[in-house]
Amino acid sequence: MEAAQVTEMLYALRNPAGIPTFPIIFIGLGVLTFALHILFVQLMLGTSLITIIGSFSNDDKWRRLGAAMLEIAKVSVSVAIVIGVAPLLFVQVVYDPNWYASNVLSADYVIAFIFILILAYWAMYFYYFRNKVQGSPEPRSRWSMILSLALMLCVGFIMHALTSQMLYPDQWREWYAPAGQMDYSGSSIHAYNLIRFGFFISLAIPVAGAMMITYRRFKMVREDADMEFLDWTAELGKTWMKVGSVISAVLFAGWMMTLPEKAGDFGTSIWAILGFVMALFPAIWATVRLKNNHHFCSYMPLAIMLVAGLVIATSREMLRFTIMNDGFGYNFMDYKIVMDWYSTGLFFGTFAIVGGAVLAYMLTVAWKAGQTVGVYTPSKAVDRMGTIALWIIVLWVIQFFISGFIVWAQ
Template sequence: MTPEMLYALRDQAGVPSHPVLFLILGVLTFALHIAAVQVMLGASALTLRGAFSAETHWRRLAAAMLTTAKIAVSVAIVLGVAPLLFVQVIYDPFWYTSNVLSAWWVIGFIVALIGGYMAMYLFYWRNHDLVRDGARGTAWMVLSVALLLVGFIVHSLTNQMLFPEAWMQWYAPGGAIDPSGRSLHYWNLPRFGFFIALSAPVTGAWLYAYRRYLIGAGEGDAVYLDWVRALAQRLMVAGGVVAVLLGALWMATLPAKMAWFATSPWVWLALAALLAVVALPLVLGPQLDRGLWGYGIFGAGAVALIVVGAAREALRYVTLLGTHGYDALDYRIQMDWYSTVLFFVTFAVVGGVTLGYLLTVAWQAGQQRQGTYTPGPRVTALGQWSVRLLVLWTLAYFGVGLWVWLR
């Protein structure tokens, strides 16, 4: 594939804002997506481990983690759409080719995801009180975790796009065209394993936040709190070591054209960020129980994932530029201020107020252990504003569309 052929596959309409914006948003939303995926997988694994245990602490944790996992699946899916939008805007020649080459799997991904999500709910419906009754219907939860590993398909698509030199061979092996899209053509298990293994330290960080939340709600069971803390630390240290080892294996198995990445500052930066997060709870000690520190570990973990995401993007950008002559940042710009402003206003104002309201209500309701929770006047005002903003947004969206159409 010559650079000219790759450029010819671009959308001739150009992009509505500077491509660097899409690149940065791609990295940020990928980090959020992968964080949600990791919490989902970690919480599901802890549910499986705990639900069948005879120990009350494990069963209590399993009940909490099942609730977490259910929500994390939907967050992972929603936050998966965002990097999907950005990658297909600036890397469209690569992303679409990779998808078409494995089209059967792209559609299968959605079916498997629906199956995994439903299996988790079936397990949930069968187990309303894990602490009291223990678990029933194990197979549903095992099936759910297995199906939710469909991220492997995205991993394969993401990697296939980096090999334009192999596309013709994959499309027409030995000269005979195979348009079925039934094969996944490339993967790197250490790379996939690295992102999946990071679930353990990320879930450890999540458990610190869970523990801090319980303390805030006046949790009386100090033994349980200590137990959660010890488990969180074990997950962070042991999981961190496994992830770093898999990361090293990924670096050692990089194909020749990407070998530069293994010794680049990006890798050292990502490693330093991950190690700093693992060390943070040890440094903070008893401070973890005060203020926002207990939540801060997860916040620091999110920052480390942004660094890892940036390194992963550097690998893609430099490989496509250096080896294949494709610069994602020289996309033709067809500046569209309305859609750019609408995007950020939707994200910051509508999203901020609406999500802010929902999260505040959920948070405060969970912190109140007795009686019925009633939101205060400020929270109620926030709720009313989120409805008004959604109505305004809908009117603006359809209003501008109609105006452009009728003009």
């Protein structure tokens, strides 16, 4: 297709209803929530890998670590899935022509995505329940943990393919009607880049490393803390953080060398350089800062991974912008705006107040329970936090019906 035709097609595919607030807000939130999504994806993949290694090891420490990391993997899957919904919402608002075309072209995979994910989660829980009874001589049903990790990677690959296909609007028609013959099946994957995919997956190693270091900090305050085990875990975490980050940086460079033609010279731009530096940053930080056990006493490693992830997510978004804007003349910034302040305010209010209050309560309970030996009983203050969170939800539901009623009555 001619370049001008592609631009025209993209604008024609836009939602004529417009969007309710400035497009840059959607992109900003998209980048932020993608960074959070991918951090938990990496945490879940990395801790699953440790669980598998632990299950095959005869070393007591590895076995213990594997069991401990499985607890983190279970929670991370649900957080990764829940937070994954957010970038999905944002990307389909400003890049709707691209996102929907890509989804329709591989519809079978989009539908399979959810079933594969359910199976992956079941497989993880199957392994968990099979090994829940402490002290069993040999870990049982290790295959199910391996299956879980493999299926999670399939899910991630589908997401990666959808994201990749978005970047080739000049080829959609050929994919949809190869040699003029319509193909409605949606049964093919048309574009992917294994180096880019490998890069995002490889960050699971430094993220898991950062988790192991912070695990020591979290558990060391317990009365029954086994410092020898915790020190060993943090030391291992440091190695994972350093080695993993170097691997990721190499893959990032590989990704930049294999960009689509329409990306122009993005591979040598400031965003590409920043992305590379941030992929390497955890290794540099761990080498400089984690010289002795004293420095293991912080939650900093996870914060480092989050900051690196945020910059990398921004660089990834700049790549999409460069390809779509410079390559195909599609600029998300000129989306028609039909300003709706109530809906924008409600969104941020819900995010900050409802989300903030409920999350603060849940995290406080989970945090304190993890640091308590035996059964944890919440204090009065924590109880009150729960009551306030409940009331905030009730008020939110009431305003939902009132505003719905007002709109309906107009």
